[in-house]
Structure formats: structure tokens, C-alpha cells
Amino acid sequence: MAFDYDLFVIGGGSGGVRAARVAAATGAKVALAEEYRMGGTCVIRGCVPKKLMVYASGYPDIFDDAREYGWDVSHNGFDWGHFRTRLHSELDRLEEVYRDLLNGSEVEIFDGRATLDDPHTVRINDKTVTAKHILVATGGHPVRPDMPNADLGIVSNDIFLMEKMPKSVLIIGGGYIACEFACILHGLGVEVTQYYRGAQILRGFDDEARGLLADAMTQRGINLHVGTNIVEMAPAGEDHGGPTPTDSDAAMGASAKHAQDIASNPKSDTDKKAKGPIWVKSTNGNEQVFDHVLFATGRAPNTDGIGLTEAGVEIGRRGEIVVDDYSQTSVPSIYAIGDVTNRVQLTPVAIREGMAFVETVFKGNPTKPDHDLIPSAVFTQPELGTIGLTEEEARDQEPIEVYCTSFRPMQQAFAGKSGRVLMKLIVSKESRKVLGCHIVADHAGEMIQLAGIAVKMGATKEDFDRTVAVHPTMAEELVTMKEPMRTA
Numbered sequence: 001m002a003f004d005y006d007l008f009v010i011g012g013g014s015g016g017v018r019a020a021r022v023a024a025a026t027g028a029k030v031a032l033a034e035e036y037r038m039g040g041t042c043v044i045r046g047c048v049p050k051k052l053m054v055y056a057s058g059y060p061d062i063f064d065d066a067r068e069y070g071w072d073v074s075h076n077g078f079d080w081g082h083f084r085t086r087l088h089s090e091l092d093r094l095e096e097v098y099r100d101l102l103n104g105s106e107v108e109i110f111d112g113r114a115t116l117d118d119p120h121t122v123r124i125n126d127k128t129v130t131a132k133h134i135l136v137a138t139g140g141h142p143v144r145p146d147m148p149n150a151d152l153g154i155v156s157n158d159i160f161l162m163e164k165m166p167k168s169v170l171i172i173g174g175g176y177i178a179c180e181f182a183c184i185l186h187g188l189g190v191e192v193t194q195y196y197r198g199a200q201i202l203r204g205f206d207d208e209a210r211g212l213l214a215d216a217m218t219q220r221g222i223n224l225h226v227g228t229n230i231v232e233m234a235p236a237g238e239d240h241g242g243p244t245p246t247d248s249d250a251a252m253g254a255s256a257k258h259a260q261d262i263a264s265n266p267k268s269d270t271d272k273k274a275k276g277p278i279w280v281k282s283t284n285g286n287e288q289v290f291d292h293v294l295f296a297t298g299r300a301p302n303t304d305g306i307g308l309t310e311a312g313v314e315i316g317r318r319g320e321i322v323v324d325d326y327s328q329t330s331v332p333s334i335y336a337i338g339d340v341t342n343r344v345q346l347t348p349v350a351i352r353e354g355m356a357f358v359e360t361v362f363k364g365n366p367t368k369p370d371h372d373l374i375p376s377a378v379f380t381q382p383e384l385g386t387i388g389l390t391e392e393e394a395r396d397q398e399p400i401e402v403y404c405t406s407f408r409p410m411q412q413a414f415a416g417k418s419g420r421v422l423m424k425l426i427v428s429k430e431s432r433k434v435l436g437c438h439i440v441a442d443h444a445g446e447m448i449q450l451a452g453i454a455v456k457m458g459a460t461k462e463d464f465d466r467t468v469a470v471h472p473t474m475a476e477e478l479v480t481m482k483e484p485m486r487t488a
């Protein structure tokens, strides 16, 4: 049977764009549909705008430190309107870059929502096309908890569109997105309260690292409450005695082009109800009013209403597309990559999965994406960089030595700051391999990328020790820790 395309990609995010381009480079006839903005979560409402906000939020520390280093510095505060305009023009530019890359690769772009009619047929608006292979790369979306008035809260997508900076925000959640936004908003001058229902933030990360980070966040002035959750929320001033809504009602109104984008996007999470201030009651009995409540309580795969089940694609318990090691679904012509498969929800992983798919299907070289030893970072202040096993995971697996040190870094000690960093290696007693590396420090994201190469190569503790230190740096501690702090 002749098909219109060799490959039809649904979703123009990190994974979909890369797979489409690389497949087209093999000579395949490729089309891609995107229902919102090219670039997907990472570029439009994830990694990129978040990291730019991380940079913006770091300046109060820089100004403070500069004074201690002898600079005569003064400033007049943060201008969100100026920053937001610059932010969105940068996102517009990046979106165009993605479009140009696809056009340059001769990938045909369909601007619209794609759904499946059958295992080889895709419908975009009123048009149907056929493809030999279909790649679903539709990503995920933030979810609010199932409670009355949850739509009064905002989600991560909405942060980048705020008309003005709120005075106070309650963040619900303890994952990396919750913690990153707690630090970002705090750095931008917002009074931040964070509730997490578990015993400690950043579940799944090394206990010692998450403990140090929680202390650092608290010391910076983030009002962090673990073991605490929200039980009730309502517009302030209704019948809870809170203040009547003020001009911060306008705080969620999106601006210009982006307001239109959001309004016309059927998947927008920005709800007209999401206006502050909001009265909140929590499990610790506390009642308080916040300008915004930000739900960072998890994400769900975008699998609804695309015709997946009807086409015979198996969907898992969390709404994810079930795939095999080669990203193939239960329907042989349909593959899926990225967040929609709920494997490891990171941009470089979605990209790797896309490239492995192309190797397998278009280059005759069956390739499994490698999900082992993935370095990652939490862009809090300080950052947390991590690769491999946590101390807790490793000691359940085999006898280990733990090398770690915590100290005040030179730059901050000079500026009179009390913040500490952590450098930690988990070492197998038997093989001597470094099983895990965890760093809490400014720029830990940059450091773990490099340490990650050694760990991925299977470096031993002795390989680390043989490496001459770069002095004076924080990371030199990774190659100078002589005695284990403990064994397990």
C-alpha cells in the first residue's frame, strides 16, 4: 500500500522535532503536527523559560555578594514586565528556530491537533493523511489535585504569563518543579510558602542531599512545611474572613500575543477563575490568604482524545502509552517517545528516544534508548546535581563506601554567607566503581554533566583519585576525599 508519508510525527516538542528531522535526513518523507507552539514543553513552558527565570532570580545574591567584594552596587528592584517581554521574545525566536530547522529538513508541518483514525491514518482538522509509521510524541500536562476549587490555583504553565509578580504564593508539591519555582519566586521577591505532604522534599533523590537543600531553602527564607497539605481553598473574602479580592485579581491576566495564544489553545491550563487572592486551610490547621496557589503536584501524559485506544494502542495505569524497549506500542506501525511514555521525563531523554527510534525504524539498526545512569539537575538555589544510585539505593544493593564532605565555599564564605555545599560519592566496595555522585552547590548542574561522563564510563574511586585537582574550586573535593565517611 502506498502511504502519503513514511513517518507522521504527532507533537512538535523535544522528542518529536528531533525524530522528524533525523528521519527526514535519511531520505524519508516526513510530516509533523503541532497543535500549539513549536518546541513543546521544554522550549515554551518548561526548561528554557524556567532557566531564564532561574538566572533572573539569582541577581539579589549577586548584588549582595558584590558589595562584600568591594563593589558599590545599588538597584531599584526587579521589573517583571521588562523581563517577561524579553522572555517571550526569546521564546518566539526559539519557536521560529525550531520551525526553520524542520523546514530546512523538509519536514512538512501541520499546525493543528492530530488524531488517529486507524493505525496508519492521521486526521488534522478536516484533512486525513496516511503514513507507514506514526510516532506519538505528545508530551504531558500538569495536573491539579482532585479537590473543590482546585481551578482557583495555577500550574507551572501559568507562571510565565503572569501579568505582575504576586506578593505571596503557596506552592503545593515537593518535586523538582515545585522546589525550583519556590527558589525562583523567592529570589524575585515573592513571599513563598511551600507545602509538601511527604516527610522530605525531592523524593527519590539522595537523602543527605535533599536534607541539605531543604535546610538551605528554609535558611533563604522559603517557608517550607513538610508533612503538610492543603485541605480547603476558596476565593478570599467569600465567607472565610480573608481580605476581599484586590487589584492582584489582574495578576493572572496574560499579555498580548501570549494571552491570545493561551486563550486559543484548547489545552491551556490558564483558567479565568485562577485569580488571587485565595484563602487556604491546611492540614496543620493553618488558615492563610495567598495571592496565588501554585499546584506542582505532578504531570500526566497527553493520551486522551487522540484515538489511541480506538486504534488498539495499549495505555498504562497512569495514562501513559505502553512501549517496548524500542519505543514500539502494541500496534506495530505506531511508536511513542518522550513524556507521553512516562519513562524518564527529561528533554535529553526524549531526544535520545527519538534518535533511537530513527536508528531502529529508518536505519535498520535496532537501538534501545539507554535509560541507565542519566545525570540530571534540580535548578534550585543552590543547585542539586545527581547521577547514579543514592546512598539508600546503593546500600540495599551491595556493600558500599560513602565519601562525602560539606563545607562553606570560598566565594560565599568571603561574602559572609553561611550556605554549605555537599560533594558525595557512593562507591562499590567490591568493584570500586563510583555508583553515584551527588552535588549540592551553585552550578552543580554544570559539574554533574562532567562528573557524569566519568561515572557513565565506569570510573572507580581510584580513577577519581588519580585525577589532579583543579584548585581552588568546589569540585576539586570530588578527587581529594581520602577516607570514607561511612560504610554500609
Ligand code: FAD
Pocket: 010, 011, 012, 013, 014, 015, 016, 033, 034, 035, 036, 037, 038, 039, 040, 041, 042, 043, 045, 046, 047, 048, 050, 112, 113, 114, 115, 137, 138, 139, 140, 156, 177, 302, 306, 337, 338, 339, 340, 344, 345, 346, 347, 348, 350
Ligand atoms: P513535549 O515537549 O511536551 O512536546 C509535546 C508536544 O505535543 C507539545 O508541543 C504539544 O502541544 C503537542 N501535542 C500534544 N498533543 C497533540 C496533538 N494531538 N496534536 C498535535 N500536537 C500535540 N527537562 C529537562 O531535561 N530539564 C529541565 O530543566 C526541565 N525543566 C522543566 C520545567 C518545567 C516547568 C516542566 C513542565 C518540564 C521540564 N522539563 C525539563 C521536562 C521537559 O520539558 C520534558 O521532558 C520534555 O519537554 C518532553 O518532551 P516531549 O517531546 O516528550 O514532549
